Amino acid sequence: MNLVWLQSGGCGGCTMSLLCSEARDLFGLLDDAGIRVQWHPSLSEHTAQEALRVLEDCASGAMPLDLLCVEGALLRGPNGTGRFHMLSGTGKPMIEWVCGLAARSRYTLAIGSCAAYGGITAAGVNPTSACGLQYDGDARGGLLGSSYRSDAGLSVINVAGCPTHPGWITDTLLALSLGSLTEADLDPVGRPRFYADQLVHHGCPRNEYYEFKASAEKPSDQGCMMENMGCKGTQAHADCNTRLWNGAGSCVRGGYACISCTEPGFEDPGHPFASTPKIAGIPIGLPSDMPKAWFVALAALSKSATPRRVRENATADHTVVAPALRKTRLK
Amino acid sequence: VTRLVVGPFNRVEGDLEVTLDIADGVVQAAYANSPLFRGFEQILQGKDPLDALVFVPRVCGICSVSQSCAAAAALADANGVVLPPNGQLATALILANENLADHLSHFYLFFMPDFAREAYCGRPWFEHALRRFEAMQGEAAREVLPARAAFLELMGFLAGKWPHTLAIQPGGSSRPVTASEKIRVYALLRQFRGFLESVLFGDSLEAVAALDSEAALRAWRDARPVQAGDFRFFLHVAEDLALERLGRATDVFLSYGNYALPEGKLFGAGVWDGAVHPLQPDAIAEDLSHAWMAGEPAVQRPQEGMTLPDMDKPGAYSWCKAPRWNGRVCETGALARQVVHGHPLVRALVAEQGGNVCNRVIARLLELALVVPEMEKWVQALRIGEPFCSHAPMPPQARGVGLVESARGALGHWLDVHGGRIRNYQIVAPTTWNFSPRDRDGVPGALEQALVGAPVGDGEETPLAVQHIVRSFDPCMVCTVH
Numbered sequence: 001m002n003l004v005w006l007q008s009g010g011c012g013g014c015t016m017s018l019l020c021s022e023a024r025d026l027f028g029l030l031d032d033a034g035i036r037v038q039w040h041p042s043l044s045e046h047t048a049q050e051a052l053r054v055l056e057d058c059a060s061g062a063m064p065l066d067l068l069c070v071e072g073a074l075l076r077g078p079n080g081t082g083r084f085h086m087l088s089g090t091g092k093p094m095i096e097w098v099c100g101l102a103a104r105s106r107y108t109l110a111i112g113s114c115a116a117y118g119g120i121t122a123a124g125v126n127p128t129s130a131c132g133l134q135y136d137g138d139a140r141g142g143l144l145g146s147s148y149r150s151d152a153g154l155s156v157i158n159v160a161g162c163p164t165h166p167g168w169i170t171d172t173l174l175a176l177s178l179g180s181l182t183e184a185d186l187d188p189v190g191r192p193r194f195y196a197d198q199l200v201h202h203g204c205p206r207n208e209y210y211e212f213k214a215s216a217e218k219p220s221d222q223g224c225m226m227e228n229m230g231c232k233g234t235q236a237h238a239d240c241n242t243r244l245w246n247g248a249g250s251c252v253r254g255g256y257a258c259i260s261c262t263e264p265g266f267e268d269p270g271h272p273f274a275s276t277p278k279i280a281g282i283p284i285g286l287p288s289d290m291p292k293a294w295f296v297a298l299a300a301l302s303k304s305a306t307p308r309r310v311r312e313n314a315t316a317d318h319t320v321v322a323p324a325l326r327k328t329r330l331k
Numbered sequence: 332v333t334r335l336v337v338g339p340f341n342r343v344e345g346d347l348e349v350t351l352d353i354a355d356g357v358v359q360a361a362y363a364n365s366p367l368f369r370g371f372e373q374i375l376q377g378k379d380p381l382d383a384l385v386f387v388p389r390v391c392g393i394c395s396v397s398q399s400c401a402a403a404a405a406l407a408d409a410n411g412v413v414l415p416p417n418g419q420l421a422t423a424l425i426l427a428n429e430n431l432a433d434h435l436s437h438f439y440l441f442f443m444p445d446f447a448r449e450a451y452c453g454r455p456w457f458e459h460a461l462r463r464f465e466a467m468q469g470e471a472a473r474e475v476l477p478a479r480a481a482f483l484e485l486m487g488f489l490a491g492k493w494p495h496t497l498a499i500q501p502g503g504s505s506r507p508v509t510a511s512e513k514i515r516v517y518a519l520l521r522q523f524r525g526f527l528e529s530v531l532f533g534d535s536l537e538a539v540a541a542l543d544s545e546a547a548l549r550a551w552r553d554a555r556p557v558q559a560g561d562f563r564f565f566l567h568v569a570e571d572l573a574l575e576r577l578g579r580a581t582d583v584f585l586s587y588g589n590y591a592l593p594e595g596k597l598f599g600a601g602v603w604d605g606a607v608h609p610l611q612p613d614a615i616a617e618d619l620s621h622a623w624m625a626g627e628p629a630v631q632r633p634q635e636g637m638t639l640p641d642m643d644k645p646g647a648y649s650w651c652k653a654p655r656w657n658g659r660v661c662e663t664g665a666l667a668r669q670v671v672h673g674h675p676l677v678r679a680l681v682a683e684q685g686g687n688v689c690n691r692v693i694a695r696l697l698e699l700a701l702v703v704p705e706m707e708k709w710v711q712a713l714r715i716g717e718p719f720c721s722h723a724p725m726p727p728q729a730r731g732v733g734l735v736e737s738a739r740g741a742l743g744h745w746l747d748v749h750g751g752r753i754r755n756y757q758i759v760a761p762t763t764w765n766f767s768p769r770d771r772d773g774v775p776g777a778l779e780q781a782l783v784g785a786p787v788g789d790g791e792e793t794p795l796a797v798q799h800i801v802r803s804f805d806p807c808m809v810c811t812v813h
Binding site: 007008009010011012013014015016017019020021022024025026027028037039040041042043044045046047048049050051052075078083084085086087088089090120121123124125126127128130162163218219220222244245246247248249250251252253254255256257259261272273274317318 | 441465468484496642
């Protein structure tokens, strides 16, 4: 399968993340799956004219294009011209290149939340009229339009995340090479379900603090970050705490809130990222699928049952009260 | 004079277009264009000051931590918070982790693959270069990527993830380290040292760091076979192709100094033009005359800087503004950092030959040898159980400046908080310096100067000498305009 990778209104961080792949040999993994990287802006030998010949051949159909990976938002400004990103050496806006190539590709992948939904580049006043390939925030449409289908009949595959996880990219590419990814394997906002049908909360190492509503109050505290620190791990779709990042990490493991970077519109939460918006002392954003009254009742109950160890450790930056030592032969 | 437009220029971070005027087989004039504008400085206006920690790392996926560090430093400057020693050490470890991983990526993935191009097939070293460095196919990448990923597991422990961590806070780090993690991070560093010593250097880091003259470097190179370590091999290629004669720029070098530790910065700050001058941040201004940017006056200090895109501006040819220090064009990066700091080998090389393709690469690899042993000491100096982060409120009105060094050079953030919100945020990135367009006096930027005189062979579509020169700066175009 021929793969072409383009970067537009983003930071290149999803490529950098991909290079952190724990596959012993990333390039070997792709080779073995029969994936030929015909052009990647950070990795290929081809530059300038050599690279343009590849892109032109794919756009004309002379070279079959199986996998079109786009990283970064699509910049429609100023005034719909796309001139905020002209693909260098071509005098042509990147959005035109992307439309031309997407019309030929067997599968089209948005790598990262910018390419999927607009992401960070679309934040605030969205100075460049940035959008995703098939979404503009959570509205279907985007650059290619809601009815777009790649040659294989699929919508754009949104490998969302900011950055996306290297494993989300390689698992998606391998599933496509094996012919085992269909429209039914994508969630309602186009993300592969293998990672999007989970919550960041699953596997959170702060779970005991969550259970007792023993909350962190400031950066470096060990407690649950949902009540005060803006954490959206109980709502955000991703497997960050079961798959892990850079061997041992995740956002919450790094001591900071999940900002739900796999979700459309995460860039404009309507409140400062590091603090939890509340009404009458209760966080607005409650855990997914949980009835509010039950949450409030359970929270009150668990707060009153919090062990001293959990309460004191929650606002400390290291364990100040160790678990009690029980007699042996635990039952 | 014939005109050649080169793009998309790959194996640099982001999109780059270079226009060359060529006559008599050499480049007569060059124009660097950063063709992508995203508008971060506009996006940040009106946000909560701490939200900068979410946005600015996403300026760039390869300098992500550097951007975080500059923002955290600007916020700390604004609210006066003082970092505890553990906070300084953890921040330095995370920043060094990114910077050194970037040096490694640059050498193996971005720079060396050009020597495996068919155009060099007659050279005595070509077969080895092809086997080892061919883009995505060479054996080196298959050793380097796992070693790099393992080295970046430090981020998993200290920063949650890379890129785009939120662990770096104005008051230190949100991620306290436990006793067992301290040992595991130390073990990661020792493992990375082992990789560098066997694969890159074929010698101990200390032996490389101690090289203090051109003669010492030459003697070190010749003490073992050509293929004993990729650095040694590079030195042979560089001599054969006379890379020391390619890509000389202004020979004015700027560094903000780096790795703020309890005892002070590991590498000092300043400007070097034959002698070191104090940095004087107020001497920095950005010239808008050839950028697609409106705004008066046309020369602005970053603290009063504006970002108002205007693509129809006459005479403009890039989204990049033109930063100047006391009106002068500066080069920044590892070479600048080490010449300003005064490493004897780099001082000797620059005194002899100035800044050039070969010396830029040497300085980068030298930093790998210099900084890994320091990181080993920093991990050991972490005091388990003591604070990693201090806390202070942000006043409703405040100004702050954050100056750090990313892998590719001097990165500055200028923050203005008004009414508890960001009123203005200006970023001047390393490649903004190196790849700046002309200023109002018509003086070209550092790369534009470095390209003049580059040889262009008959029928070369994308002259190899030009490619070596451009990539020797390790440019990051996404940071450049942001």
